[in-house]
Amino acid sequence: MPFVRISLPKKLSLETKNNISAAIHQSLIEEFNIPTADYFHVIEELETHQIKYPESYLGVSHSEEIVYVQIIAGQGRTLDQKRKLYNQIATRISTATEILINNVIIVLLENNGLENWSFGNGEIQESTHLKELQSK
Numbered sequence: 001m002p003f004v005r006i007s008l009p010k011k012l013s014l015e016t017k018n019n020i021s022a023a024i025h026q027s028l029i030e031e032f033n034i035p036t037a038d039y040f041h042v043i044e045e046l047e048t049h050q051i052k053y054p055e056s057y058l059g060v061s062h063s064e065e066i067v068y069v070q071i072i073a074g075q076g077r078t079l080d081q082k083r084k085l086y087n088q089i090a091t092r093i094s095t096a097t098e099i100l101i102n103n104v105i106i107v108l109l110e111n112n113g114l115e116n117w118s119f120g121n122g123e124i125q126e127s128t129h130l131k132e133l134q135s136k
Contacts, residue, residue: 002073023092
């Protein structure tokens with residue numbers, strides 16, 4: 001884990017979509033210390049009329065190239081780790097693509113990672129990196 005859902009405009013190029021996913025994954029590796037192989041992303045391509053957003057919210061302007069990033073991850077990261085993750089994701093995406101940093105919206109949902117995941121076989125797998133995180 002984590003599980004990442006990326007909702008974005010269909011009109012973006014495949015290269016841009018792949019770069020967004022890679023930017024998020026690399027940021028999770030560096031800031032949340034996830035294993036490199038822990039790469040579970042869904043890229044949801046939406047028509048323009050399916051994406052709703054305000055032109056400005058909390059002093060941040062948005063445009064039709066808005067990208068929503070939803071991350072479901074196990075509990076245990078600090079506020080500082082979360083701030084660094086959000087900054088890294090937005091910065092990496094804006095550096096690697098035409099998406100502006102203000103158009104990256106991130107939502108983190110946390111759960112008890114030890115019992116709320118199955119990565120196949122209908123079983124709860126034992127993840128040593130999750131146990132280490134929760135013992136801190």
